Amino acid sequence: MAVEVFLKENYTVTDWSGGTTTQMYIFPENAEYNKRNFKLRLSSATVKTPVSEFTDLKNIDRILMSLNKKIELEHNKQEKVILKPFEAYYFSGGDKTMSYGCCEDFNVMLKHGSYNKAKLFLNEAGQFDLYGDADECFLYVYKGEYKVITQDGSSYTLQALHMMHLDDFSAGKIIRLDMQSKMVVCKINW
Structure with a gap:
C-alpha cells in the first residue's frame, strides 16, 4: 500500500476564463x-463569473461536483x-x-478509455469504513x-484542503473530528 498526503502548498494555482x-x-x-x-x-476551481465557458477538453471524461452553491450547466446549447x-x-x-452561477467545485478529469470505473461522492458520516474496492x-x-x-494501523490527520492518495489499499477507517467536516472521496479502477 502506498499513501501520499498533499497540502495546499503543494498545489498549482492558475487562472481560467471564469476564475x-x-x-x-x-x-x-x-x-x-x-x-x-x-x-x-x-483539481478544484473557483468560478467567479456568473457566466463562464468551460475549457474544451476533447477525449477527457469529467466528473464535476459543486462544493458550496447550486450551478447550472448547459452542454452544446441544448x-x-x-x-x-x-x-x-x-x-x-x-x-x-457553459456554466451559470458562482461556486467552488471539485473536478476529476480522466483520459477517455483509460479507466474502467470512477466514482465521486461526499462523506459526511461520523465514521466511515473505506473498502479497498478500487x-x-x-x-x-x-x-x-x-x-x-x-488497514496496517497507520494513522493520519487531514485538515481542510488536504488531500490523501491511497494506492493499492485494502481497507481503512475515516473518523470525522469536527461536526461541520466535509470530505470528497474519489475512487478509480483502471
Whole structure:
C-alpha cells in the first residue's frame, strides 16, 4: 500500500476564463495540463463569473461536483443540468459547456478509455469504513478535519484542503473530528 498526503502548498494555482483552478494531482507526474497528456487530473476551481465557458477538453471524461452553491450547466446549447452542492455529475470534456452561477467545485478529469470505473461522492458520516474496492482512492477534505486509519494501523490527520492518495489499499477507517467536516472521496479502477 502506498499513501501520499498533499497540502495546499503543494498545489498549482492558475487562472481560467471564469476564475481560478487549483491543480492538486496530475498523473503521470511529468504530464502537463496544457498539453492534455495526463491520464488523471484532480483539481478544484473557483468560478467567479456568473457566466463562464468551460475549457474544451476533447477525449477527457469529467466528473464535476459543486462544493458550496447550486450551478447550472448547459452542454452544446441544448442539454441543461442543475447541479446541487455535492452531487457528482459525469460529462464529456469535449462538450461545449457553459456554466451559470458562482461556486467552488471539485473536478476529476480522466483520459477517455483509460479507466474502467470512477466514482465521486461526499462523506459526511461520523465514521466511515473505506473498502479497498478500487485501485486508487483520493480523499479531499473540503472543510474541517478527519482522522484516517489504514488497514496496517497507520494513522493520519487531514485538515481542510488536504488531500490523501491511497494506492493499492485494502481497507481503512475515516473518523470525522469536527461536526461541520466535509470530505470528497474519489475512487478509480483502471
